[in-house]
Amino acid sequence: MKFITTLIACLYLTALPAQDQPVADQIRAIYDQALQNGQAYQWLEHLSNQIGSRLSGSIGAEQAVRWGEEELNALGLDRVFLQPVMVPKWVRGNFEYANIESSPGNTINVPVCALGGSIATPSAGIRAQVVEVSNFEELAKLGSAQIAGKFVFFNRPMEAQLINTFEAYSRAVNQRSRGAEEAAKYGAVGVIVRSINLRLDDYPHTGSMSYGQLPIQDRIPAAAISTNGAELLSSMLKLNPNLRFFLKQNCKNYPDVLSYNVVGEVKGTTHPENIIVVGGHLDSWDLGDGAHDDGAGIVQSMEVLRIFKSLNYKPKNTVRVVLFMNEENGTRGGKKYAELAKENNEKHLFALESDAGGFTPRGFSFDSDEMSFQKISSWKPYFAPYQIHEFSQGGSGADIGPLKDGKVVLSGLRPDSQRYFDYHHAATDTFEGINKRELELGAAAMTTMVYLVDYFGLD
Amino acid sequence: MKFITTLIACLYLTALPAQDQPVADQIRAIYDQALQNGQAYQWLEHLSNQIGSRLSGSIGAEQAVRWGEEELNALGLDRVFLQPVMVPKWVRGNFEYANIESSPGNTINVPVCALGGSIATPSAGIRAQVVEVSNFEELAKLGSAQIAGKFVFFNRPMEAQLINTFEAYSRAVNQRSRGAEEAAKYGAVGVIVRSINLRLDDYPHTGSMSYGQLPIQDRIPAAAISTNGAELLSSMLKLNPNLRFFLKQNCKNYPDVLSYNVVGEVKGTTHPENIIVVGGHLDSWDLGDGAHDDGAGIVQSMEVLRIFKSLNYKPKNTVRVVLFMNEENGTRGGKKYAELAKENNEKHLFALESDAGGFTPRGFSFDSDEMSFQKISSWKPYFAPYQIHEFSQGGSGADIGPLKDGKVVLSGLRPDSQRYFDYHHAATDTFEGINKRELELGAAAMTTMVYLVDYFGLD
Numbered sequence: 017m018k019f020i021t022t023l024i025a026c027l028y029l030t031a032l033p034a035q036d037q038p039v040a041d042q043i044r045a046i047y048d049q050a051l052q053n054g055q056a057y058q059w060l061e062h063l064s065n066q067i068g069s070r071l072s073g074s075i076g077a078e079q080a081v082r083w084g085e086e087e088l089n090a091l092g093l094d095r096v097f098l099q100p101v102m103v104p105k106w107v108r109g110n111f112e113y114a115n116i117e118s119s120p121g122n123t124i125n126v127p128v129c130a131l132g133g134s135i136a137t138p139s140a141g142i143r144a145q146v147v148e149v150s151n152f153e154e155l156a157k158l159g160s161a162q163i164a165g166k167f168v169f170f171n172r173p174m175e176a177q178l179i180n181t182f183e184a185y186s187r188a189v190n191q192r193s194r195g196a197e198e199a200a201k202y203g204a205v206g207v208i209v210r211s212i213n214l215r216l217d218d219y220p221h222t223g224s225m226s227y228g229q230l231p232i233q234d235r236i237p238a239a240a241i242s243t244n245g246a247e248l249l250s251s252m253l254k255l256n257p258n259l260r261f262f263l264k265q266n267c268k269n270y271p272d273v274l275s276y277n278v279v280g281e282v283k284g285t286t287h288p289e290n291i292i293v294v295g296g297h298l299d300s301w302d303l304g305d306g307a308h309d310d311g312a313g314i315v316q317s318m319e320v321l322r323i324f325k326s327l328n329y330k331p332k333n334t335v336r337v338v339l340f341m342n343e344e345n346g347t348r349g350g351k352k353y354a355e356l357a358k359e360n361n362e363k364h365l366f367a368l369e370s371d372a373g374g375f376t377p378r379g380f381s382f383d384s385d386e387m388s389f390q391k392i393s394s395w396k397p398y399f400a401p402y403q404i405h406e407f408s409q410g411g412s413g414a415d416i417g418p419l420k421d422g423k424v425v426l427s428g429l430r431p432d433s434q435r436y437f438d439y440h441h442a443a444t445d446t447f448e449g450i451n452k453r454e455l456e457l458g459a460a461a462m463t464t465m466v467y468l469v470d471y472f473g474l475d
Numbered sequence: 476m477k478f479i480t481t482l483i484a485c486l487y488l489t490a491l492p493a494q495d496q497p498v499a500d501q502i503r504a505i506y507d508q509a510l511q512n513g514q515a516y517q518w519l520e521h522l523s524n525q526i527g528s529r530l531s532g533s534i535g536a537e538q539a540v541r542w543g544e545e546e547l548n549a550l551g552l553d554r555v556f557l558q559p560v561m562v563p564k565w566v567r568g569n570f571e572y573a574n575i576e577s578s579p580g581n582t583i584n585v586p587v588c589a590l591g592g593s594i595a596t597p598s599a600g601i602r603a604q605v606v607e608v609s610n611f612e613e614l615a616k617l618g619s620a621q622i623a624g625k626f627v628f629f630n631r632p633m634e635a636q637l638i639n640t641f642e643a644y645s646r647a648v649n650q651r652s653r654g655a656e657e658a659a660k661y662g663a664v665g666v667i668v669r670s671i672n673l674r675l676d677d678y679p680h681t682g683s684m685s686y687g688q689l690p691i692q693d694r695i696p697a698a699a700i701s702t703n704g705a706e707l708l709s710s711m712l713k714l715n716p717n718l719r720f721f722l723k724q725n726c727k728n729y730p731d732v733l734s735y736n737v738v739g740e741v742k743g744t745t746h747p748e749n750i751i752v753v754g755g756h757l758d759s760w761d762l763g764d765g766a767h768d769d770g771a772g773i774v775q776s777m778e779v780l781r782i783f784k785s786l787n788y789k790p791k792n793t794v795r796v797v798l799f800m801n802e803e804n805g806t807r808g809g810k811k812y813a814e815l816a817k818e819n820n821e822k823h824l825f826a827l828e829s830d831a832g833g834f835t836p837r838g839f840s841f842d843s844d845e846m847s848f849q850k851i852s853s854w855k856p857y858f859a860p861y862q863i864h865e866f867s868q869g870g871s872g873a874d875i876g877p878l879k880d881g882k883v884v885l886s887g888l889r890p891d892s893q894r895y896f897d898y899h900h901a902a903t904d905t906f907e908g909i910n911k912r913e914l915e916l917g918a919a920a921m922t923t924m925v926y927l928v929d930y931f932g933l934d
Contacts, residue, residue, distance in 0.1 A: 047636060047638070048636045051635045051636045052635050052636050176510045176511050176912070177506060177507045177510045177511050179506070179860065179861055179862060179916075181912075214912065215911065376835070376891050376893050378862065401638065402638055403638060403639075403837065403864075403865065405864040405865075406862065406864075432835050432891065434835050434910060434912045434913050434916065435910050435912075435913070438910070451893060451894050451897070452674065453635070453640075453673065453893045453894075454893050454894070457638075457893065
């Protein structure tokens with residue numbers, strides 16, 4: 017590409033009626049601030065590289081709480097406070113080890129990691145045969161006769177043909193979240209789950225799993241295997257169905273520990289009793305540094321209040337940034353926030369979460385009544401010059417979900433989803449995977465949405 | 476992000492009238508083929524890693540021509556042929572060297588590279604004082620009295636607040652393309668141009684420059700300096716306006732050499748005389764391996780015909796993939812293709828180029844009459860499920876530009892532009908910067924557009 021002499025025409029700005037120009041100008045000022053003088057990228061550099069991974073109950077999570085409180089205080093907000101919350105503490109311990117033994121003594125190492133919440137193997141590890149399945153129906157069909165004493169290997173890939181990768185994720189993730197619970201019913205000794213990512217690579221992706229109501233003595237270890245490892249194991253099983261798999265993992269569940277949501281607030285000038293929330297989650301998995309999941313959402317949310325301050329915009333309603341704790345393995349922070357909101361009779365108008373990576377924003381999703389969705393959709397012309405096109409009805413975010421009461425409008429930032437699962441819950445989720453402009457555009461889009469909700473209201 | 480239980484609703488598919496379902500199904504099949512069974516990524520791996528950089532006149536460019544011809548032949552097209560074209564040959568020679576001398580003997584190295592087409596410095600290099608300017612107006616104001624015998628340092632950054640980075644590029648690039656010509660008029664000994672990228676990093680970005688009508692004896696060397704280098708030089712100049720800059724570069728212009736466009740064709744079943752072109756450029760700059768610029772466009776264009784073949788879709792009109800030579804420093808291939816089309820009285824309906832990187836596609840731009848633009852815009856509902864939203868009027872692509880005759884519709888694929896200039900013309904433009912899905916989505920979008928033009932026509 018050399019250079020384009022004809023600028024690509026901006027077809028959208030002209031669509032706004034003249035009386036809305038001050039609103040359009042304010043949005044332009046928000047974007048200028050985010051792109052020319054943004055703080056999100058520097059904040060994320062610190063959170064990722066100086067603090068690093070922040071699994072609930074870890075020292076990193078503690079440091080992140082202190083850092084969030086300090087940075088919000090430095091913004092000169094009206095109020096910064098912590099909400100104590102008890103969170104699960106799961107610790108990986110020494111890294112996991114696994115190999116495929118095609119004949120006695122003939123082994124190939126494969127990259128694995130324990131799933132979050134899993135128990136350890138016995139200290140000598142487990143060596144056993146492997147049964148490969150795609151789903152729980154196949155599992156049930158095989159039954160105890162074929163499964164008892166073996167590993168169950170869940171190997172259903174994400175579906176590449178789905179355009180929205182989150183849809184592909186939601187269709188694959190039950191292997192990870194409930195695979196151990198299901199396989200244990202048939203006497204499996206452990207489960208090996210294909211990593212929930214689209215790319216063929218060597219990184220195992222962790223994530224939460226649950227044993228449901230399974231009695232403690234029936235629980236079995238659960239590990240993720242990299243996609244390349246899964247392909248290898250599957251092809252070796254075709255050649256030799258009797259091969260054996262060795263897994264050793266060292267993770268442990270501890271009693272719950274005290275942690276915190278971090279909340280910063282600017283009081284509303286006309287309706288201080290109405291609350292708008294913007295947030296992400298401060299905790300992360302332990303393999304990378306959680307730059308996309310969800311450091312990006314944290315710094316973008318903080319940026320909303322920083323931009324308001326820098327533009328001297330005084331919201332009519334109270335605007336809160338919430339750095340939620342423990343989204344990854346418990347959502348305790350989100351539940352605690354909603355519980356306290358109810359206890360304190362707080363009236364929440366709108367809650368917006370960013371928890372889908374720091375990529376170019378494409379739109380927003382809304383969990384709301386039809387009228388609010390229509391009203392918000394009427395603001396699309398304000399977003400079009402910034403290439404935000406997709407307003408959909410559906411999800412919002414795990415941390416704000418507990419606020420749902422039939423009145424509050426819940427919303428999620430929807431960035432381009434193509435690269436997210438290359439990073440998600442893996443050692444690859446580091447600051448190097450972040451593009452500064454993409455991150456900043458997300459912050460600007462969120463600030464714009466909060467501004468419009470505050471300015472026009474939702475009635 | 477844990478997992479989303481509510482799938483994001485696809486609001487668009489329902490907007491299609493029932494009779495268009497077979498068309499929607501065909502498009503779905505195109506996307507399935509591109510995403511589940513695509514060839515683009517493997518092709519690009521070969522072009523980037525096995526062949527590498529492909530500057531016009533280089534061995535890499537020769538190898539790329541042979542590779543393109545072989546791969547198109549392997550697709551079993553109706554015709555594959557080469558179009559001979561004479562191209563410029565510019566060779567970088569040994570890598571460049573530069574430093575800033577703040578006091579005699581006290582130097583700091585800075586990363587630079589010669590701009591494409593520049594002359595070398597004398598073999599001992601040039602050491603001289605530096606005058607920093609932002610644009611040609613400042614240059615003219617300073618005049619010969621302040622400039623003669625010095626380097627001119629063009630340091631106008633890309634404007635971060637512009638959403639479309641190509642707009643920011645077009646507003647910055649005249650420093651690179653014409654800076655030497657302008658500075659030479661005032662007796663400058665050389666020009667140092669801030670790299671045309673948005674990120675602060677250590678990579679100089681090359682690109683074409685021209686001396687215009689400047690007599691040979693008046694020409695001066697032109698180099699790009701990395702953005703970090705530019706920031707350093709600028710701040711050191713503020714402390715010491717008399718510092719000196721040293722530049723040594725070793726590039727050379729050779730006589731034109733023979734090269735080729737590579738053309739593959741499937742004959743139309745009902746209107747073989749009507750031609751639809753899809754293409755990119757086979758040449759690249761020499762610092763990286765040209766994965767985004769424009770290996771991506773090459774493999775996406777080839778993928779259009781491969782997908783048609785794989786789906787057994789027989790186009791009504793003749794469809795040609797053209798791998799153009801020499802876009803970067805001459806556009807000779809594009810001019811030759813248009814010249815031959817005219818000579819042979821060929822009727823071109825539509826030409827589509829991909830030359831803006833292998834990122835998630837966002838839309839298309841069109842250089843056409845209003846009626847054709849309206850007709851094509853009526854197809855937007857077919858693209859909406861695939862998140863292609865932006866149909867704009869404006870540019871198309873440098874290689875297909877010479878086809879413009881007031882009848883043919885020219886179009887450019889418009890991917891998300893945020894990351895492009897991190898890679899553009901720099902050592903960073905390598906295969907590692909490519910995301911497989913993003914590349915494939917671009918190929919699918921192009922195939923869809925060519926299919927719709929072929930199926931519905933443009934009348």
